[in-house]
Amino acid sequence: xxxxxxxxxxxxxxxxxxxLAQLPPNIAALRQAALDEGxxxxxxxxxxxxxxxxxxxxxxxxxxxxxxxxxxxxxPMTEADHVKAIHVFTEKNPQPFVIGAHLGPRAGxxxxxxxxxxxxxxxxxxxxxxxDGSFWSDTVSVVVTLSACLEDGLI
Amino acid sequence: xxxxxAILAFLLLTAEIPLAERRSGYEFMGRETRAMxxxxxxxxxxxxxxxxxxxxxxxxxxxxxxxxxxxxxxxKAGVSLDQKINHALKSKFAYESRELLALTAYVAKQSKGMPxxxxxxEANRPFLERGRATFFRRQGxxxxxxxxxxxxxxxxxxxxxxxxxxxxxxxxxxxLEWQGLGSVQRRFRNCLxxxxxxxxxxxxxxxxxxxxxxxxxARGMKLETPAVRP
Amino acid sequence: MAARVVVNVPATAKRGEVIEIRTLAGHEMxxxxxxxxxxxxxxxxxxxxxxCTYNGVEVFSADxxxxxxxxxxxxxxxxxxxSGTLEFKWTGDNGYSATQSAAINVT
Numbered sequence: 001x002x003x004x005x006x007x008x009x010x011x012x013x014x015x016x017x018x019x020l021a022q023l024p025p026n027i028a029a030l031r032q033a034a035l036d037e038g039x040x041x042x043x044x045x046x047x048x049x050x051x052x053x054x055x056x057x058x059x060x061x062x063x064x065x066x067x068x069x070x071x072x073x074x075x076p077m078t079e080a081d082h083v084k085a086i087h088v089f090t091e092k093n094p095q096p097f098v099i100g101a102h103l104g105p106r107a108g109x110x111x112x113x114x115x116x117x118x119x120x121x122x123x124x125x126x127x128x129x130x131x132d133g134s135f136w137s138d139t140v141s142v143v144v145t146l147s148a149c150l151e152d153g154l155i
Numbered sequence: 156x157x158x159x160x161a162i163l164a165f166l167l168l169t170a171e172i173p174l175a176e177r178r179s180g181y182e183f184m185g186r187e188t189r190a191m192x193x194x195x196x197x198x199x200x201x202x203x204x205x206x207x208x209x210x211x212x213x214x215x216x217x218x219x220x221x222x223x224x225x226x227x228x229x230x231k232a233g234v235s236l237d238q239k240i241n242h243a244l245k246s247k248f249a250y251e252s253r254e255l256l257a258l259t260a261y262v263a264k265q266s267k268g269m270p271x272x273x274x275x276x277e278a279n280r281p282f283l284e285r286g287r288a289t290f291f292r293r294q295g296x297x298x299x300x301x302x303x304x305x306x307x308x309x310x311x312x313x314x315x316x317x318x319x320x321x322x323x324x325x326x327x328x329x330x331l332e333w334q335g336l337g338s339v340q341r342r343f344r345n346c347l348x349x350x351x352x353x354x355x356x357x358x359x360x361x362x363x364x365x366x367x368x369x370x371x372x373a374r375g376m377k378l379e380t381p382a383v384r385p
Numbered sequence: 386m387a388a389r390v391v392v393n394v395p396a397t398a399k400r401g402e403v404i405e406i407r408t409l410a411g412h413e414m415x416x417x418x419x420x421x422x423x424x425x426x427x428x429x430x431x432x433x434x435x436x437c438t439y440n441g442v443e444v445f446s447a448d449x450x451x452x453x454x455x456x457x458x459x460x461x462x463x464x465x466x467x468s469g470t471l472e473f474k475w476t477g478d479n480g481y482s483a484t485q486s487a488a489i490n491v492t
Contacts, residue, residue, distance in 0.1 A: 058187045062316075062385035063331035066199075066454040068187045090452055094418050098452040099459075106444045106464055108403030113460035117416070117452045145315025150332060151345045196393040199456040202411040206389055334413065334455035 035089060035096045039127065042087045042100065043135050048127055052136040055088075055126040064118040064144040073110035073128040073136070083110035085129040091122035118144055172306055172320055177376060180319040180384055183310075188331070192383035200260060200329040200381030203253070203336045207261025210254055214244055226263035227378055228272050230367045233282045233360060236263065237327075237338060250357035256336045260327045263380035271324070271378060273371040286368030289361055295352030301365075316385065322373035323366060325382020332385065339366050388412070392473050394487035398465035406437065406445075407460040410475045410483060416451035432477035435459055440469040449477075465491045 039048065057069040073083045082105045088098040098116045110128065118124065121144050127137045181189060192198055215222075229236035237259045241248055248255040275283055290301045304313070305321035312318070326339040333341070340362045344354040355361050389411035398404050410432060417429025429451060437445040444463045463471075468491045475483045 058185055060185065062185045062188045065334050066191075066331040068191060068458075093452045094416075095451055097450040099450065100448040101459075101461065102446045103461065104444070106439070106442075106466070107462050108464040109462045111405075111462050113407075113458070115454035115458050117454050151341070151348055196391075196407050197409065197458055197460070199409060199458070201391060202389045202409060202456055205391065 031092060031096075034094075035091055035125075038089055038096045039087075039125070041097075042085070042127065042129065046133070046135055048135040048137045050137055050139070052130075053086075053126050053128045053138040055124065055138040055140050057124055057140050057142055059140070059142055061118060061142055061144045064120070064146070067116045067118050067142075067144075068113070069116055069124070069126075070111065070113040071126040071128075071138075075110045075128075075130070077105050077108055077110060079105050080131070082131045083107075083128050084131055086110065086112045087127045087129070088114070088116065089125045089127070090116065090118050091124070092120035093117065094119070118142060120144055170306070171372065172309070174375070177322060177373065178309075178320055179322055179324045179376060179379065181325070181379060181382065183317040183319050184383075184385060188383055188385060192325075192379070192381075198329065198381065198383060200327075200336055200383065203257040203260045203327070203329075204264055204381060206253065207257035207259070207264075210258050211261050214247075214258075215240075221265055222262045223265040224269055226266040226380065227269045230282075230363050230370065232278045233363055233367070235340075235363045235366060238358065238363070251338060251341060253336075256327050256338065259338070260336060260381050263326070263378065266378050267380055269378055270375045271370055271373050273367065273374045275371060279367060279371075282364045282367050283371055285361075286364035286366070286371075289365045290368055295347065295350035297350040299350045301346070321369060322376055323369045324373055324376050325379035325384070327380070328382045328384045330384050336381070339369075388475075388481065388483040390473070390475060390483045390485045392471075392485050392487050394471055394489060396488070397490045397492065400465060400467070400491050402465045403462050404465050404489075405460065405462050406471070407458065408435070408437075408473055408485075409456060409458050410435075411456055412475075412477070412481070414449075414451065414453055414455045414457060418451070430478045430481075432457060432475050432481060434476045436474045437461070437463070438472045438474075439463060440467065465489060467491050 052074045054072045055069065057067065061067050071086050075081065075083045083103060086101045089096045090098060099114055101112045123139050123141055125137055125139045127135055129135055195201065226236055229239065237255055240258050240262060241255055293300045304318050309318050309320045323339045327336045329336050340357055343362050343365060347354040391409045393407040395404050412432050415427055415430040419427045421427065431451055432449050435447045435449065436443060445461050447459055449457060468489060470486050470488055472486045473484065
C-alpha cells in the first residue's frame with residue numbers, strides 16, 4: 001500500500017529533478033526515431049516492402065502485457081530461397097524491438113508465434129529478411145485496453 | 156404489507172443473477188486469451204502447475220495420491236484451499252508465495268471440469284452470511300458494493316474492460332495484468348483498491364468468507380483452474 | 386525455486402514432416418522501465434537469447450528484448466530429419482541460464 005509518507009517521498013524524488021520519471025514533451029518524435037533506428041539495425045538501411053509477411057495479432061487487445069502474435073511468411077524454405085530472420089517491432093514501447101528470430105531451410109515453414117508487451121494503441125510491424133537480401137513486412141494497427149482494477153506497488 | 160412490498164422491491168433491484176444466466180469470466184474474454192487458457196502446452200500457468208507437481212511429490216504424496224475433487228468443495232467452514240494446504244504443511248509457505256500458488260494450482264487443476272459444490276449448510280452458514288454481507292456492503296471512497304458491478308452491471312464496460320460476473324471458477328489464475336499466477340485474495344485486493352477501500356491482509360477471514368459466498372453463487376459451474384484472465 | 390522451462394515436441398514424426406515446437410520459460414522479463422511506489426527504478430532482468438539445436442546443429446535461435454511478455458512463449462517449426470535429441474537453451478541477464486531437451490523418434 002502506498003503510505004502517505006511513501007507517496008510524499010516519491011513526489012520528492014520527482015521534484016528533486018528525476019527527469020527520467022517524466023515523459024519528454026516530444027515523445028511521439030522520439031518513439032518514431034527509436035522505431036526507425038531499430039528497423040535500420042536489422043535492415044542496414046535496405047528498403048522494406050509490404051507483402052509476403054502475415055502478422056496475426058488481435059486488433060483489440062485484452063491486456064497489453066501479454067499479446068499473442070503469429071508471423072507467417074510466404075517462402076518455399078529451400079536452400080536457395082528461404083526466410084533468414086523474422087523481426088517484430090512495436091511503435092509505442094520505450095524500446096520497440098520485441099524479438100528477432102533466426103531460421104533457415106530446416107524450419108520447413110516460416111512461422112513464429114510468441115507473446116509481446118504492447119504499451120499502447122498503435123502499430124505492430126513484422127519484418128522478414130529473405131535469403132536474397134530483400135526485406136518484406138506486414139503492419140497491423142492494434143487497440144490496447146487496460147484492466148479496470150489494478151493493484152498498488154509498481155508505477 | 157407496504158413494508159413487505161418495499162422489501163420485495165429492494166430485493167428485485169439488487170437481484171442475484173439467475174442460475175441460467177451465469178457466465179464464467181472466460182466468456183467475456185477475447186478469442187486469443189481464451190485460446191491461451193485452453194491450450195495446455197502454452198497456458199503460462201503450466202509453469203506453476205509443474206512446480207506444484209514437484210512440490211506435491213516431495214511434500215504431500217506420502218499421505219495423498221491425489222486430491223481430485225477437493226478444490227470443488229473449498230473453501231470449507233472458513234478455510235480456503237491454500238490455507239488448508241499450508242496448514243497441512245505446518246504453514247511452511249507465505250501467502251501468495253510461488254510455492255503455495257504452485258501447490259494450490261496443481262491441486263485445483265485435478266478438479267478441472269468438475270462442478271463447484273458449495274452447500275449452504277450449518278457448518279458453512281455463518282461464513283456464507285458474512286460473505287454475502289461483504290458482497291452487498293458499500294465500501295471505499297467510491298462507496299461501491301461488489302454487487303453493484305458484478306450483479307447489476309455485468310456485461311457492461313468499465314473503461315476498456317467488460318465487467319464479469321465475478322465467479323471464482325479458475326483460481327489461482329494467470330492474470331495477464333499480473334504477468335503471473337495469483338490467488339482470489341490478490342484479485343479481491345485489486346477490486347478493493349479499485350473502489351479505493353483499504354484491502355484486508357492476506358488470509359483475513361473477510362476474504363475467505365467472500366470467496367465462500369462467491370463459490371456458493373457459482374455452485375454447479377465448472378472449475379477451470381488454471382484459468383487465464385486479462 | 387529453480388528456473389522452470391517447458392518444451393513441447395512431438396515424440397514421434399515421419400521423416401520430412403514439419404513439426405511444431407512450443408517452448409515456455411518461467412521468467413519475469415523485468416523491463417528496466419518500471420519503478421517501485423517510491424520511484425526507484427527496477428533494473429532490467431530479462432532472457433536475451435534462445436537457441437534450439439537438433440542433434441547438435443542449430444536450427445533456430447532468437448534474440449529477446451524487454452518487449453517480450455513475461456514467461457516468454459516461443460513457438461517455431463523444424464523438419465523432422467532423423468531420430469535424436471533437440472536441445473533448448475535460454476540465457477539472459479544476471480547469469481540466467483536454463484536448458485531442456487526432448488527426444489524425437491523419426492520413422
